[in-house]
Amino acid sequence: MTAFLTPGRSRLAGLLALVGGVGLTLTVADRSLPTVAADPARSDSAMFGGTPARNMVNLVDKGVPAKFGVDDGSSVLWKADLGSKAYGGPTIAGGRVYVGTNNQKPRNERDVARNKEGEIEPIDKGVLMCFDEKSGKFLWQAVHAKLESGRVNDWPEEGVCSTPTVDGDKVYYVSNRCAVVCLDAAGLANGNQGVQGEKLKDDTDADVLWEFDMMKELRVFPHNMSAGCPLVVGDVLYVITGNGVDDGHINIPSPEAPSFIALDKNTGKLLWKNNAPGKNVMHGQWSNPAYAEINGVRQIVFGGGDGWLRGFVPETGEELWRFDANPKDAVYELGGTGTRSDFIGTPVVYDNKIYIGVGQDPEHSTGVAHFWCVSPTKKGDISPTVEAGKTADGKPAEKPNPNACVAWHFGGEETRKWSQREFKFGRTMSTACIVDDILYISELQGYLHCMNAKTGEHYWQYDTKASIWGSPYYADGKVFLATDSGDLFAFKHEKAPKTFDELDIQAANLKDARLKIKDKRKQLEDAVLLGKTEFDAPIRSTPIVANGVVYVMTEKTLYALKTK
Amino acid sequence: MSLHARPPEFRMSLPPRLAALAIFALAVPASAADWVHWRGPEGTGQSRETGLPGDFDPAQKAAGNVVWQAPFGGRSTPLVMGGRVYILQGTGTGLGEAEQVVCVEEATGKPLWTYRVNVFHTDIVSTRVGWPPLTADPATGNVFVQTTAGLFLCLDKAGKVVWQKSLTEEYGRASGYGGRLPAPIFDEATGLVIAPMVSSSWGDFARGANRFVAFDGKTGEVAWWNDTMNPSKETYCSHPVIAVIGGQRLLLSGGSDGYLHAIKARTGEKAWSYQFSSGAINGSPVVDGNLIYCGHGDENPEGAPYGRIICVDGSQVDPKTKRPKLVWDTHKRAYKANKGRPLSSRFGLASVALADGRLYAPDDTGDLYAFNAKTGEMLWKYHYATEVRGSPLVADGKLYIFDVKSKLVILTLDGDKKPDELNTFEYQFREPRGVYSETNGTPIAVNGRVYFVSAASLWCLGKAEGDASKPDARPHRPAPTEPAKVAYKQSPPETPLDPGAAPAGVRLFPADVVATPGQAVKFSLKFYDANGRDLPTPADVKAEWSVVTPAKTPTGAQPPPLAGKLDGAGAEGTVTLGPLPSQQGYVEAKVGDKAARARVRMAGRVPFKQDFEKLPAGASPGGWVNTNGKFVVEKLPDGNTVLAKTNNDPRPPLAKANAYITMPNATGYTIQADLMGTQVRGGMPDIGVINNRYTLVLDGKTDPAVNSRSWRLVSWEARPRVALQENVNWAPGTWYTAKLTVELKATVATVRGKIWEKGKPEPEKWTFEFEDPSPNREGSAGLYGYVTNASATELGANGYYDNVSVTPNDKK
Numbered sequence A: 001m002t003a004f005l006t007p008g009r010s011r012l013a014g015l016l017a018l019v020g021g022v023g024l025t026l027t028v029a030d031r032s033l034p035t036v037a038a039d040p041a042r043s044d045s046a047m048f049g050g051t052p053a054r055n056m057v058n059l060v061d062k063g064v065p066a067k068f069g070v071d072d073g074s075s076v077l078w079k080a081d082l083g084s085k086a087y088g089g090p091t092i093a094g095g096r097v098y099v100g101t102n103n104q105k106p107r108n109e110r111d112v113a114r115n116k117e118g119e120i121e122p123i124d125k126g127v128l129m130c131f132d133e134k135s136g137k138f139l140w141q142a143v144h145a146k147l148e149s150g151r152v153n154d155w156p157e158e159g160v161c162s163t164p165t166v167d168g169d170k171v172y173y174v175s176n177r178c179a180v181v182c183l184d185a186a187g188l189a190n191g192n193q194g195v196q197g198e199k200l201k202d203d204t205d206a207d208v209l210w211e212f213d214m215m216k217e218l219r220v221f222p223h224n225m226s227a228g229c230p231l232v233v234g235d236v237l238y239v240i241t242g243n244g245v246d247d248g249h250i251n252i253p254s255p256e257a258p259s260f261i262a263l264d265k266n267t268g269k270l271l272w273k274n275n276a277p278g279k280n281v282m283h284g285q286w287s288n289p290a291y292a293e294i295n296g297v298r299q300i301v302f303g304g305g306d307g308w309l310r311g312f313v314p315e316t317g318e319e320l321w322r323f324d325a326n327p328k329d330a331v332y333e334l335g336g337t338g339t340r341s342d343f344i345g346t347p348v349v350y351d352n353k354i355y356i357g358v359g360q361d362p363e364h365s366t367g368v369a370h371f372w373c374v375s376p377t378k379k380g381d382i383s384p385t386v387e388a389g390k391t392a393d394g395k396p397a398e399k400p401n402p403n404a405c406v407a408w409h410f411g412g413e414e415t416r417k418w419s420q421r422e423f424k425f426g427r428t429m430s431t432a433c434i435v436d437d438i439l440y441i442s443e444l445q446g447y448l449h450c451m452n453a454k455t456g457e458h459y460w461q462y463d464t465k466a467s468i469w470g471s472p473y474y475a476d477g478k479v480f481l482a483t484d485s486g487d488l489f490a491f492k493h494e495k496a497p498k499t500f501d502e503l504d505i506q507a508a509n510l511k512d513a514r515l516k517i518k519d520k521r522k523q524l525e526d527a528v529l530l531g532k533t534e535f536d537a538p539i540r541s542t543p544i545v546a547n548g549v550v551y552v553m554t555e556k557t558l559y560a561l562k563t564k
Numbered sequence B: 001m002s003l004h005a006r007p008p009e010f011r012m013s014l015p016p017r018l019a020a021l022a023i024f025a026l027a028v029p030a031s032a033a034d035w036v037h038w039r040g041p042e043g044t045g046q047s048r049e050t051g052l053p054g055d056f057d058p059a060q061k062a063a064g065n066v067v068w069q070a071p072f073g074g075r076s077t078p079l080v081m082g083g084r085v086y087i088l089q090g091t092g093t094g095l096g097e098a099e100q101v102v103c104v105e106e107a108t109g110k111p112l113w114t115y116r117v118n119v120f121h122t123d124i125v126s127t128r129v130g131w132p133p134l135t136a137d138p139a140t141g142n143v144f145v146q147t148t149a150g151l152f153l154c155l156d157k158a159g160k161v162v163w164q165k166s167l168t169e170e171y172g173r174a175s176g177y178g179g180r181l182p183a184p185i186f187d188e189a190t191g192l193v194i195a196p197m198v199s200s201s202w203g204d205f206a207r208g209a210n211r212f213v214a215f216d217g218k219t220g221e222v223a224w225w226n227d228t229m230n231p232s233k234e235t236y237c238s239h240p241v242i243a244v245i246g247g248q249r250l251l252l253s254g255g256s257d258g259y260l261h262a263i264k265a266r267t268g269e270k271a272w273s274y275q276f277s278s279g280a281i282n283g284s285p286v287v288d289g290n291l292i293y294c295g296h297g298d299e300n301p302e303g304a305p306y307g308r309i310i311c312v313d314g315s316q317v318d319p320k321t322k323r324p325k326l327v328w329d330t331h332k333r334a335y336k337a338n339k340g341r342p343l344s345s346r347f348g349l350a351s352v353a354l355a356d357g358r359l360y361a362p363d364d365t366g367d368l369y370a371f372n373a374k375t376g377e378m379l380w381k382y383h384y385a386t387e388v389r390g391s392p393l394v395a396d397g398k399l400y401i402f403d404v405k406s407k408l409v410i411l412t413l414d415g416d417k418k419p420d421e422l423n424t425f426e427y428q429f430r431e432p433r434g435v436y437s438e439t440n441g442t443p444i445a446v447n448g449r450v451y452f453v454s455a456a457s458l459w460c461l462g463k464a465e466g467d468a469s470k471p472d473a474r475p476h477r478p479a480p481t482e483p484a485k486v487a488y489k490q491s492p493p494e495t496p497l498d499p500g501a502a503p504a505g506v507r508l509f510p511a512d513v514v515a516t517p518g519q520a521v522k523f524s525l526k527f528y529d530a531n532g533r534d535l536p537t538p539a540d541v542k543a544e545w546s547v548v549t550p551a552k553t554p555t556g557a558q559p560p561p562l563a564g565k566l567d568g569a570g571a572e573g574t575v576t577l578g579p580l581p582s583q584q585g586y587v588e589a590k591v592g593d594k595a596a597r598a599r600v601r602m603a604g605r606v607p608f609k610q611d612f613e614k615l616p617a618g619a620s621p622g623g624w625v626n627t628n629g630k631f632v633v634e635k636l637p638d639g640n641t642v643l644a645k646t647n648n649d650p651r652p653p654l655a656k657a658n659a660y661i662t663m664p665n666a667t668g669y670t671i672q673a674d675l676m677g678t679q680v681r682g683g684m685p686d687i688g689v690i691n692n693r694y695t696l697v698l699d700g701k702t703d704p705a706v707n708s709r710s711w712r713l714v715s716w717e718a719r720p721r722v723a724l725q726e727n728v729n730w731a732p733g734t735w736y737t738a739k740l741t742v743e744l745k746a747t748v749a750t751v752r753g754k755i756w757e758k759g760k761p762e763p764e765k766w767t768f769e770f771e772d773p774s775p776n777r778e779g780s781a782g783l784y785g786y787v788t789n790a791s792a793t794e795l796g797a798n799g800y801y802d803n804v805s806v807t808p809n810d811k812k
Helices: A010-020 A214-218 A510-528 B016-025 B058-064 B167-171
Strands: A076-081 A086-093 A096-102 A112-114 A120-122 A125-132 A138-145 A165-167 A170-174 A179-184 A208-213 A231-233 A236-240 A260-264 A270-274 A290-294 A297-303 A308-312 A319-324 A348-350 A353-357 A370-374 A385-390 A396-400 A406-411 A433-435 A438-442 A447-452 A458-463 A473-475 A478-482 A487-492 A529-534 A544-546 A549-553 A557-562 B066-070 B079-081 B084-091 B098-105 B111-117 B135-137 B142-146 B151-155 B161-166 B185-187 B192-199 B209-216 B222-227 B241-245 B248-254 B259-264 B270-275 B286-288 B291-296 B308-317 B324-329 B353-355 B358-362 B367-372 B378-383 B393-395 B398-403 B407-412 B425-428 B444-446 B449-453 B458-461 B505-509 B512-514 B520-528 B544-548 B564-568 B572-577 B583-591 B594-602 B608-610 B631-635 B641-645 B656-660 B669-677 B686-691 B694-703 B708-715 B722-727 B736-744 B749-757 B768-772 B782-786 B799-808
Touching (some): A086 A165, A096 A557, A165 A231, A231 A290, A290 A348, A290 A353, A348 A433, A438 A478, A487 A510, A510 A529, B111 B151, B161 B167, B241 B286, B248 B291, B259 B291, B259 B308, B286 B353, B308 B358, B353 B393, B393 B444, B505 B583, B572 B594, B669 B686, B694 B722
Antiparallel strands (some): A086 A096, A165 A170, A170 A179, A353 A370, A370 A406, A385 A396, A433 A438, A447 A458, A473 A478, B079 B084, B084 B098, B192 B209, B209 B222, B259 B270, B286 B291, B358 B367, B367 B378, B393 B398, B544 B583, B564 B572, B583 B594, B641 B799, B669 B799, B686 B782, B708 B722
16 A cells, blocks of 8 residues: 555554554554554565555565576475366465465365366365465365355356455455455464364364355355455455356345445454345456545445445445446346446545456456546545436437546547557456556456556557456555466556557558557567566466565465565 | 359359459459368468558558457457458447447448347356357358357348357357357258257257267258267367368367367268367367367376467378377477477467468467477477467468457468568557456458457458558559469269269168157258268158167166157158157168167247156156156155156266256247256355246345345356346255246346245236347257365255246247
């Protein structure tokens, strides 16, 4: 939360510190949870986005190189085998590293079975693994059976997709079984606390403190996968439930089940619930809550499966404001064709504003999308427009909303001649990274955009030519971004970036245009690309820097890489 | 695989050069070759055409190498036969949204006919319809297609139905929702058209599994079934190929169970299976001699990491393990390019292509791998896309492939060397805003032309003549003799038939029939050799015919044998079924130690009545499809015997099901049934009745916005094409009567449904009365049930059905 570092905003830091009951030093406020007993010498990444503001930045670590020796091992401090897919984490906190993955590389011989052909086959499970931060030694794991209903609620082999949140000596995440789980960070090594009835009690099994089964307790019907990353503020844990459609993709079996909940972090007791999207959930819900204090108003910001962003009073769940992130005439179409999207990325809080782009399930591919900077200073519906009857062709018409709280918007149609696609901004699964008022956001189709966070001015877009599931991440003057092709890019961060517009060309024909665009891209690459490191598997996570170490999680391996 | 380089009438009798002359003499259009298997005459994704365009620009029309463009887009692969191009595609909007087979003239793209069908009883959504390729019989000119709804159509040259099946309503085909459906394949040698599917129907086929059914191409009679016996991991789209390996004619296909299957094409018997994935196989195998190549993108049985390409030798099957010899496996081989590690990637959705000793394998995220096909050595990797579902076409030194994101890429191949990016042509399709814009198809090349579909168009590319930069450049038209020069490798011959050989087995034809009471159904006992070829039937054959008692069901119920009369002694048997409302069973013929079975079903007929009182608890009504294991007869505490939706398994195909009572050609009827739901842990079931592919539902969920449950009338609910709703807080534990009737008119149908509390007077007014301008004109009567809140340890809500009646509309 860079806001903490800006003079005059220390009130928020102080307040958060009070909420958590611990003191924070200004320099590490950005890297620490309000409730973590912070060690000023450390730069832990204890949750998705590092802080409750979810801004993908690290302002502490220095000496981070742009390129790493992975094949020759020169940069590798340690590496750990994960399953075949790893989408949760990494979270680095309290001397441990946590990763959500599957059981394709079983760590316990109990979790295998002989198949019909007589071969040993790993049993599909959701796994949260814990490693020692220094050595990479495997410490313990939480192993979850798959849901009996199968892929409709718990997609095969996707593992635990939630990025865990570490708060003191506790680890919080959402399992593949749609349960919020609280574990003892020390595992069973310090004895069995909390829940005593764990079925799995080998030395390397997890110590469950409490578990809140959202399907059982709230009748939540998660679509395909539960991936919520908990937000802990004070004694309260906030998470999105993932309620969604069934395998027919139209019917929401539990429209009355909540989408957003608050639990007592110590007991797992339900404090409040809200089902605002209700039957308007289009597909599933995979965004995460962020914590903000906007002009003194403390709030939890949730992106819902109906494509609306909402702010809630942290204690009560009372709605403060709501914001429609799609034009009124946008329609959601099954299978990906449509123009209305929901959120896969997480809202970022920066300088009293909320930043988020819309997206969809990657299976839906890309499509027209929008990136928003919302300044939620009013109550009620703060969307840019409101519905105003129907147009002549029966589509919803819209008119400006007098209550609108939009700072700026990027996206919509691209009509310029040589553009390779019809829109400026495609669907994103990424969360923004903002530093020095410069914003970086990637999209599924492989573009990284660099914009001005205050004005929305677009500086450049870089095509990585591969799908992106993770987020851009800032550290030490560089922006890191990893792709489905297993490439880790490092871009140069500048406080005053130059503008490169690849469509600002005069071309005689398509071939000429292609050459000129290529040339523009080369100029951009020369100016901003600092390095590229190739890994041997797709990367569908965000590279993280913590305590002087760079963590890159491919789908099957976690690498701890040296800085200096 | 067979040669379709010339029109069928000449293929057998004339040598190629003469055939070519004949074509010329008869002024048959130049487009003389056929492309009836989606991967071409060799089934490998290779076209041996030359002089194909390496780029195109529709703005320049013919000079830009675009011969024609027709407004029929989609995601399937075109089929070319007899001077015509065929595709399957989604069409229409709103209530008129449907799917159609399109036939256009090969030379001009001029539409000749379309055959339009509705979409129903599927979770597949509109942008995913029309994905599986078609197949065809060049001898008759008939095309075969599986539609999204599961209609299996045999259409003649004029677009008229020769025969059809409803795989969903007759055989319990499951479609899933992703649109990935396996394509049928026509086998010229046997005259059979084989339809793969994931199904769950009745008896021993009630278990959900990947199965293959072979229909006689001319009549639709069932020649054989193959049951892979393994549970399906999910729906899948590995399209089969046919090849002769070791003298034996085999159908080869990846399965929904993670296996590569080799099935004897003439009998449906398993030749061998090879598991190489923990998930379903979506890629199709390609065959070169005895070698079979296939990839997948899911987890591997032995653990991380996911995905692999394998090459097995189908002529070397281990007699002990019954598995073919593994020649190479990217997962078990060291790769120099990968620092001595094995290679794995998501080879999930696209199929491999084989050409000139190289295997081309696209992964899901846009890397194209080239391997030495013999050794498995990786030659190069080329990044061309970000998302991939279509397969490569290799032709004329080029490789044509789609990026899902509206892009066709044409690579210039350079042997074992990585293609030069500078020689790559890319074309970005731009569809109007809001129009589906993905490109998921696979290009083909035949008669000097390249054909493919983008989201909105069917394209024909051909090299322009003369100076392409001049506006008067014309599309290249191949000389009439040219197709004859295009020589494709032929599959080796089968082992010659020895008429005196000892029979290897016996089978009954037809293998699966639906009969009515009193109808005499004839079965022929056929003897076959080790390769499945029919042997002469011994004149004095003594066969023991019987209606066998089926095995007990998993619930312990003992299904009765067929009730009726069976006459049979020699090679012919006749069964005449008794007058039950519906029933199912098997006819068996034994000759010595060999036995053959046929499946016999008597579907419910209009008029139909069932109050379940005569059925034992734990059973399910015989003769119904997709009912065993999903619906079960239960005696309630009040002594009433009813049918219950099972509520002990949350997996979607079990939690949600249609029970089909009549054959799909039933129409002009009214269905009525008593329905009751209970509330368990706050949840209630969805229960309903089905008429002509419309479903009237008592919906058990509560909409918090209006705090009410509802009644609904739906058809193609996943779209939804028809979705009417009334908010009604129908009560748990109360019986309701639901009545649904469809009145067909010339072009429209009026669908009427009403629901009232049982025992109260039937209300005059219909709850729903709706005119469908694009009606479902027939369809099985059935029951619908959906229980969402079962778990491993807890039963879900109950849904009950009683007093089901199906009556003709004219006898109301």
